[in-house]
Amino acid sequence: MVLPLASQTTSSRESPHRTRLFRHHGTTAWSCSSANVNAFLFESGLAVDADGAFRAYHPDNHLGLDSIEHAGRPGDWWALATATGKPSGRPVLQGKDDPPPGYYVSMTSLFDPDIADEHDPRRFVDAATIPYVVLPPKGFKHAKLGDFAMVVNLRNHKMSAAIVADESASDLPMGEGSIALANALGINSNPRTGGIEHGVAYVVYPGSGDGSPRTVKEITAVTDVLFHEWGGLAVLNRCVR
DSSP: OOOSOOSSOOOTTSOOEEEEEEEETTEEEEEEEOSSOOOEEEEEEEEEEOTTOTTSOOSSGGGSSSOGGGTOBTTBOSSBOBTTSSTTSOBOBOOTTSSSTTSBOBOOSSBOTTOOOTTOGGGBOOTTTSOEEEEOGGGGGTOOTTOEEEEEETTTOOEEEEEEEEEOOTTSOSOEEEHHHHHHTTOOOOTTTOOEEEEEEEEEETTOSOSSOOOHHHHHHHHHHHHHHHTHHHHHHHHOO
16 A cells, blocks of 8 residues: 655654644544645544444344444434345344344444445444544545544543544534544443543544555554654644644
């Protein structure tokens, strides 16, 4: 993969170019590009997303990692695979050859097109193992599914590479990530009771991905290079102010 990088590293003395990009429910996203890498960032909380996890949702609601109401409702299942492929269809249950039989097939916006079966839970990005971020519709005017991101917990200074893997509803606040991302950042990762209200910085690198899911190893390797070439924590500290 060819990365959108220059050969030189941004000097910590350089001032990044910071401009307002968009605002969503009280959170401002800033374009904050260095000499080498384009990026936008925002600071918010982190709501924990279970979508794509094999045990995300179950017909017996208390058995799922998250409450079924976060997957939709009869006639409008936005996060579950259905028999018809439409939100109005009947949700599909995992079978005996799937990871946890009896659980619903939970979807993410990013999926593996090489897995043709739309009812295969492995087609989607597993929230339990893959660190991913979720963007609102406005965010996808500037980034796309499969782009890379670095996420930093400003409270404990833990950080994690991530991939953009899901889209939130327009009425939800910005700042959402997978179970695996919350774990990596030292945040309570229970989708029902966890998360954090503020203190998380998201740095997204538009055009850095190819629209496909990635392994944790790939996400980490690519994002670490992007973050370093962007200027790392020195640039982040000047952009988050």
